[in-house]
Amino acid sequence: MGGSTRTPTLTALLCLGLCWGLWDEAQMGTLPKPSIWADPSHIVTKGSRVTIWCQVSLQADGYYLYKEKVSESLETLETSWDSSNKAGFSIKSMSSHNVGRYRCAYQSGESRSQLSDDLTLVMTGQHEAPSLSANPGPVVALGGNVSLSCSSLWPRGSFHLLKEPGANVPQHLEWTFHRERGQGFLQVGPMNTSHAGTYRCYVSPESYPYLWSQPSDPLHLQVTGIYEKPSLSTQPGASVSWGENVTLQCCSELWFDTFHLSKEGSLTPPQVLRLQDTAKPHQVNFTLSPVTSDFEGTYRCYSSHSNNPYLLSQPSDPLDLLVSGSNSQDYTVENLIRLGISALILMVLGVLLFQARHRQSRPQYAAGTSTRKREDGQ
Known part of the structure; x- marks a missing residue:
């Protein structure tokens, strides 16, 4: 973000119950709508820094950032002016308070622009990671099909599948249920070179759609049949x-x-x-x-x-x-293991039997001694 700080010209507006009304009022502007994006991404790890950029094709005198249904003021955002007709609104440390849908607008002279398209800011790392697998496997022939399965302990919610790098818009998997576990499936195919790459999936609970889990382990999807065989x-x-x-x-x-x-x-x-x-x-x-x-x-x-x-x-x-010779070797090892276990069991049984007999003999000896003492006393 270049340039000097010009906070008065950059406004982060608080939208509560009147949020949609404010957006509709801004949409009455005659100037073309600006573009909006997040850097480095609109999918942000918990605690990371992210900047929301608003850019126009002409000179602007002021910028406005709107957020849908927030619970606190946006005045804590760092704002900065860029010489290339864009302004940035920075979040120092991403938290659950920052997730949601954003729009921006700008002002030139007395005229207000239309609102930008939606920017949905989500935070990852809030919940336990799901698991991602491929059936029948991650190595798929050109023109074939594969089913990607994302599984989570959350019984209800949404799955989000991302392909790395370059997948800015996540793909949503279709929900299915397996007992108490949530499981989503996505059929991919017929396979072509664009399907190859690294995939991860996330899960978000039904009541908090913008709070995503930690990412699954990467799944490397490979496509075969591109070159001649070795x-x-x-x-x-x-x-x-x-x-x-x-x-x-x-x-x-x-x-x-x-x-x-x-x-x-x-x-x-x-x-x-x-x-x-x-x-x-x-x-x-x-x-x-x-x-x-x-x-x-x-x-x-x-x-x-x-x-x-x-x-x-x-x-x-x-x-x-x-x-x-694998069978005979395996059987020899298995037999040695069995013999060792059998010997150990016999030793334990022998010790237990010896202890049991010893305990039985001690009361009999005491009783005999007592009898002899009474006989001697007589």
Whole structure:
């Protein structure tokens, strides 16, 4: 915000019950409406600073900021004049009192402008974060479909889905209910390159629509089928003995600097390696060590460019990795565990049995002694 402070020309008006009446009166102006936006965003983290900007295409003598149904005066806002025909109203520390709908207007000479469009200021970090997942998974073929699910403990409210970066207007998910949990679904598809990216979701309770939760963990949605497929091979072979090492080699005829290895049915994210050498062949080695039965399955690899990691190639042909001797090894480990548990149980039972017998013998000995004393007394 450049320029000097000119508080008298920048007015933040308090709108209570007469708010809509004030807005309607301002709309009677003949000058074109200004534009309004928030910097850095209209979605503000609790405690952060945000500036509401009002800009016009001509010279203005004064600016006005209106807020719908506020509970306290807006005079606490910092106001500043900018030489490029815009004025800023700054909130030092975002709180629940600052959320809501804003509009601005300006004055030039004796004429008042129309009101700007609405700016909805929301605050995040007020509630516990929901969870975000993709079904059947976050890696989707070009032209395919995926369902994004946002889940929260709040039984009623609204879900807000944001794509990062550049999604200024949140998408709202359709509400569904699952017992006591709220869950929203959004069907995305047919998939194209614009759908790829990082997503987060928020939830806001029904009675406080402008107070959003903390963001969910990021969901990275990747689109495959953009480039030609790489090849996937294994060294020393596709059948590996339990406990040995195996290398999966992903190779591409075209130059790519990033390669991804995924296992079908696995919930863990794909392994990612960056290419270290630009010379041919363009390939990376994924090492699995030591091999156990958990590594057995079907693998595929993809290639991509690091400057756009969400757009992947077609998948390689599947590679089936077999782990020989895995069953016997697994059974041996399981049997050792069972034997150990059985031995521990027997030891505990032995100790308990010994203690029980010891307790029973002590009263009998005392009774015998007492009897002998009475006999001796006689």
